[in-house]
Amino acid sequence: MNSKSTSDMTNELMSSSDINSYIKENKSYFTNQSIAEPLQKLFKRGHHSKAALARKSGISEVYLHQVFSGRRHPSRDRLLCICAALEVSLEESQYLLKLAGYAPLYPKNRRDAIIMFGLAHKLSPENINGKLSEESQNVLF
Numbered sequence: 001m002n003s004k005s006t007s008d009m010t011n012e013l014m015s016s017s018d019i020n021s022y023i024k025e026n027k028s029y030f031t032n033q034s035i036a037e038p039l040q041k042l043f044k045r046g047h048h049s050k051a052a053l054a055r056k057s058g059i060s061e062v063y064l065h066q067v068f069s070g071r072r073h074p075s076r077d078r079l080l081c082i083c084a085a086l087e088v089s090l091e092e093s094q095y096l097l098k099l100a101g102y103a104p105l106y107p108k109n110r111r112d113a114i115i116m117f118g119l120a121h122k123l124s125p126e127n128i129n130g131k132l133s134e135e136s137q138n139v140l141f
Helices: 006-015 019-029 036-045 050-057 061-069 076-086 090-099 110-120 125-134
Strands: none
Touching: 006 019, 036 061, 036 076, 036 090, 050 061, 050 076, 061 076, 076 090, 076 110, 076 125, 090 110, 110 125
Protein backbone atom coordinates (compact mmCIF):
# COMPACT_ATOMS: atom_id res chain seq x y z
CA MET A 1 0.00 0.00 0.00
CA ASN A 2 1.33 3.41 -0.96
CA SER A 3 1.50 6.04 1.72
CA LYS A 4 0.15 9.56 1.51
CA SER A 5 1.94 12.41 3.19
CA THR A 6 0.18 14.49 5.79
CA SER A 7 0.47 17.44 3.44
CA ASP A 8 -1.19 15.52 0.60
CA MET A 9 -4.01 14.42 2.86
CA THR A 10 -4.50 17.96 4.18
CA ASN A 11 -4.70 19.35 0.65
CA GLU A 12 -7.12 16.63 -0.38
CA LEU A 13 -9.29 17.25 2.69
CA MET A 14 -9.39 21.01 2.15
CA SER A 15 -10.35 20.63 -1.50
CA SER A 16 -12.97 17.97 -0.84
CA SER A 17 -16.62 19.00 -0.91
CA ASP A 18 -17.79 15.86 0.92
CA ILE A 19 -16.26 14.59 4.15
CA ASN A 20 -17.86 11.15 3.72
CA SER A 21 -16.08 10.61 0.40
CA TYR A 22 -12.80 11.78 1.88
CA ILE A 23 -13.12 9.36 4.81
CA LYS A 24 -14.07 6.46 2.55
CA GLU A 25 -11.22 7.11 0.10
CA ASN A 26 -8.60 7.56 2.82
CA LYS A 27 -9.74 4.95 5.33
CA SER A 28 -6.54 2.94 5.00
CA TYR A 29 -4.37 5.99 5.72
CA PHE A 30 -5.88 6.92 9.08
CA THR A 31 -3.81 5.98 12.11
CA ASN A 32 -5.29 3.47 14.51
CA GLN A 33 -2.22 2.49 16.44
CA SER A 34 -2.69 1.99 20.13
CA ILE A 35 -0.13 3.46 22.46
CA ALA A 36 -0.07 0.19 24.41
CA GLU A 37 2.65 -1.44 22.28
CA PRO A 38 5.06 1.53 22.29
CA LEU A 39 4.50 1.97 26.04
CA GLN A 40 5.30 -1.72 26.61
CA LYS A 41 8.59 -1.31 24.73
CA LEU A 42 9.52 1.77 26.75
CA PHE A 43 8.55 0.00 29.98
CA LYS A 44 10.79 -2.97 29.17
CA ARG A 45 13.78 -0.62 28.83
CA GLY A 46 13.42 0.49 32.43
CA HIS A 47 13.94 -1.27 35.71
CA HIS A 48 10.50 -0.68 37.21
CA SER A 49 7.80 -3.07 38.19
CA LYS A 50 4.34 -2.01 37.10
CA ALA A 51 3.46 -1.47 40.77
CA ALA A 52 6.43 0.90 41.18
CA LEU A 53 5.57 2.67 37.94
CA ALA A 54 1.98 3.14 39.11
CA ARG A 55 3.17 4.66 42.40
CA LYS A 56 5.71 6.92 40.69
CA SER A 57 3.21 8.11 38.07
CA GLY A 58 0.39 8.68 40.58
CA ILE A 59 -1.89 6.29 38.68
CA SER A 60 -3.63 3.25 40.12
CA GLU A 61 -2.17 -0.15 39.24
CA VAL A 62 -5.48 -1.28 37.75
CA TYR A 63 -5.70 1.75 35.47
CA LEU A 64 -2.05 1.41 34.45
CA HIS A 65 -2.53 -2.27 33.55
CA GLN A 66 -5.56 -1.30 31.46
CA VAL A 67 -3.51 1.31 29.60
CA PHE A 68 -0.69 -1.16 28.95
CA SER A 69 -3.16 -3.78 27.70
CA GLY A 70 -4.84 -1.29 25.37
CA ARG A 71 -8.20 -1.40 27.17
CA ARG A 72 -7.95 2.22 28.37
CA HIS A 73 -6.81 5.35 26.59
CA PRO A 74 -5.11 7.69 29.07
CA SER A 75 -5.81 11.39 29.11
CA ARG A 76 -3.02 13.68 27.92
CA ASP A 77 -2.00 14.46 31.51
CA ARG A 78 -1.99 10.81 32.58
CA LEU A 79 0.08 9.89 29.56
CA LEU A 80 2.55 12.63 30.50
CA CYS A 81 2.71 11.23 34.06
CA ILE A 82 3.54 7.80 32.64
CA CYS A 83 6.20 9.33 30.38
CA ALA A 84 7.79 11.18 33.30
CA ALA A 85 7.68 8.10 35.53
CA LEU A 86 9.28 5.99 32.78
CA GLU A 87 11.90 8.74 32.31
CA VAL A 88 11.48 8.65 28.55
CA SER A 89 12.96 11.41 26.43
CA LEU A 90 11.06 14.52 25.45
CA GLU A 91 11.06 13.29 21.84
CA GLU A 92 9.55 9.94 22.84
CA SER A 93 6.94 11.75 24.93
CA GLN A 94 6.02 13.99 21.99
CA TYR A 95 5.73 10.89 19.77
CA LEU A 96 3.39 9.18 22.26
CA LEU A 97 1.25 12.31 22.53
CA LYS A 98 0.92 12.44 18.75
CA LEU A 99 0.19 8.72 18.53
CA ALA A 100 -2.51 9.08 21.18
CA GLY A 101 -4.12 11.92 19.24
CA TYR A 102 -3.09 14.71 21.60
CA ALA A 103 -1.42 18.03 20.93
CA PRO A 104 2.33 17.98 21.41
CA LEU A 105 3.85 19.98 24.21
CA TYR A 106 4.29 23.59 23.11
CA PRO A 107 7.14 25.68 24.58
CA LYS A 108 5.22 28.96 24.25
CA ASN A 109 2.61 27.62 26.69
CA ARG A 110 3.83 28.12 30.29
CA ARG A 111 2.35 24.84 31.55
CA ASP A 112 3.70 22.86 28.62
CA ALA A 113 7.13 24.50 28.98
CA ILE A 114 7.31 23.38 32.61
CA ILE A 115 6.35 19.83 31.62
CA MET A 116 8.85 19.85 28.75
CA PHE A 117 11.61 20.96 31.10
CA GLY A 118 10.63 18.25 33.58
CA LEU A 119 10.67 15.53 30.94
CA ALA A 120 13.96 16.71 29.45
CA HIS A 121 15.59 16.78 32.90
CA LYS A 122 14.04 13.47 34.05
CA LEU A 123 12.06 15.05 36.88
CA SER A 124 9.49 12.88 38.60
CA PRO A 125 5.80 13.60 38.03
CA GLU A 126 5.67 14.80 41.64
CA ASN A 127 8.46 17.33 41.02
CA ILE A 128 6.83 18.50 37.79
CA ASN A 129 3.57 18.97 39.71
CA GLY A 130 5.41 20.96 42.36
CA LYS A 131 6.68 23.44 39.78
CA LEU A 132 3.29 23.58 38.04
CA SER A 133 1.63 24.38 41.37
CA GLU A 134 4.28 26.97 42.19
CA GLU A 135 3.49 28.69 38.88
CA SER A 136 -0.30 28.49 39.48
CA GLN A 137 -0.73 26.00 36.63
CA ASN A 138 -2.95 22.91 36.62
CA VAL A 139 -1.07 19.92 37.98
CA LEU A 140 -0.87 16.62 36.10
CA PHE A 141 -2.60 14.63 38.88
